Amino acid sequence: MKSRKGIGLGVALVLVLGAFGYMVYGGIGENLVYFLEPPELLARGEAAYDTPVRLGGMVVPGSVVWDAESINLTFRMKGTGTETIEVHSSKAPPQMFRENMGVIVEGRLTRSGVFEASNVMVKHSNEYSPPAPGEDPHTKYRTLVQDQT
């Protein structure tokens, strides 16, 4: 009697764990976000569209259009190849956002060929580097200082 109960419990446990493991496995598969460069994303063909991706690359010089009034940002991104992708975001870019800078954008490529970004991040290394001469905030934003000390 007791061992039958034990076997029953064991079988139930295996079933529950199995089902759970399957759910976890499927869940990861569906929510995997690949880190790609623009050419890699475009090379995926049909699979490139409408899946969440972290896109890494450089901001193409002269491509940045920022409308502060309506909070709309578009720019083109390039990777190691020549192909570029147009990125649109309806959030403000980070203060450090510049042309020719490494950025990571999260979002998905829409059917229109524009990458709709939910998040634009400046790619930074963990090693902090001092600002370039003339770029240091004290000189740059001097006009903003009211209480000069």
Add this chain to the structure above:
Amino acid sequence: MLRLIGSFTVWASLALAVYGLIAGIVGVRTRNAALSRSARAASYTIFGLMTVSNLAMIAALVSHDFSVDYVARVGSRSTPLFFTVISLWSALEGSILFWGWVLAGYTAAALYFTKDRLGPMGAYANATMLGIGAFFYLLLVRPANPWGLVSPAPLDGPGPNPLLQNHPLMAVHPPFLYLGYVGMSVPFSFAIGALLSGRLDDAWVRASRKWTVFAWAMLSLAIMAGMWWSYEVLGWGGYWAWDPVENASFMPWLTATAFLHSVMVQERRDMLQVWNLSLVISTFLLTILGTFLTRSGVISSVHAFTEGTIGLYFLSFIAFVLIFSLALLAGRSSELRKHGHLDSMLSRETVFLVNNLLLTAFTFTVLLGTLFPLVAEAVRGVKVTVGAPFFNRMTVPIMVALLFLMGVGPMLPWRVANVEELKRKLLVPTLAMIVTLGTAVVLGMRDFWGLLAFAFAAFALSGNIQEYVRGTAARRRAQGGGWLRAFGGLINANPRRYGGYFAHIGLILAAIGITASTVFRVERQATLQVGESVTIGEYTVRFDGMRGQQEPQRFVVGANMTVFVDGRDVGTLFPRLNFYRMSAEPIATPAVRTRPDNDLYLTLLAFNEQDGSTATLSVIVEPLVGWIWVGGVMVTIGALFGIWPRRRAPAPVVSRKRTAGVA
């Protein structure tokens, strides 16, 4: 000079730890009292040495002794004193040094409070602590040596990572995290001591329970402080992102929570011995894994791993502990028979079993989601992240189910429940649940899991409060006196139980805060000219111009904002960007106005760099965020209340201990 003291103390600690480990084991095997004594003396001496080493490092930091490698990398003459002192734990080497101190402290304290009452088990436990210590002191002399010589010494250093000197909460989160993390090695050592000495009764459980509760309380506080820190510093208005670093702190908390509950089943019903040993071992392993994940640089890229060797040390240590513990468990499996059995499905032990199943599943999910990217990069060479949707989809149902259990558990007695009494106890919580659900639906809430979370939170909250009310009423009937006295008598007669319920209530409040701030969060971004304002909810925020100010270690550019609630001026906020000397990128510091009902959260995203005439801001209103911090503190208070030493003679507990100790 400081460098020499520091180096010496670390090397001496390593030597003494290895000596104490060997002397402890040989001493207990050969019944050599002198050797055993010397092993204990080694533990106390190491604590003294590590104290000196840490104080020497603080002295080196404060005196800007840049000939010390660690100081040259995290020190800076312009960093304020407060942040200079806490930069002890702002980078790898210093944090391992601090870890070593905390570990030495726990080793000495565990020894001091148990004396030699625990016999061979205690001796093996001390040896285990020394073994863990030897590993960390080895790190300090090899891959994480903070005392290296820099010659010639630079005149100044870069200062700590700007993110870590941006908020005073950095003084709170790491020490408590270490107290929690390292504290888990004490129950682990008692478990290993039990397995090595063959004393497999409840002695190790009783010896380690208070340590586990204490470490768990510290870890709870640390996780909450970490959430608060990311909320106050990172500027996106959130506090949890399923980031590997966060997961690393959360996983041992989950398994330790499971242990705190299942250990009661062992004490009361003599079941789950193997399970409890496994939980304690897993918790310890997860703390080491967490340190490996956060400290080896493996998270940013597996390639960082080949550059530094510290990852290999950690991996070897994890593998060793895993194999060693499993072998011990397997070797003792025939002696670890369970004696009790489940009487009824309708009992508290059933709830604890389900609770453990859920918490284990929870840990497993988080572990898989955290490790998957590492495995994918190592095996398939692709860079992937597991998105937050995965974690949310898998864990939200588990969290909701745990909320329900938190309500049911306290109502059910051990062994078998009396159905009539259960019905009486279910009445109020069920009503609270239905009323909450109805109100939320009528008010237009449609989020399925959010509704369920609120409903079960109401159920569990009233269920736990009811325990205090019923207990107080019963005591007052039995002993007379006022309500207050009966209440005080009740919680002091069973602090562990009522402290536990208090922790439940804290956790439920935090759950309500998390649900509300996730479901009802409103965010707007706007670019404002000077004098323009933006309205969100009951708040109107006006931009009054940019302001810059030079501070000792940084240059600050911020937006002067005036806040109106329903048209009434309630004060100003100053969201800003901090420019640190050694970093080209600014660190944003959001301005937060916290109130019991909601938070107003302003982040400065960008501004006109020429004349400061415009500012782009993110404005977020999040309800009940403050409840999370209050709840977190309550969890800690509840846990500490349960183990607080008190002078009293509660006959049942003490006599139980004595008889069991003899047996």
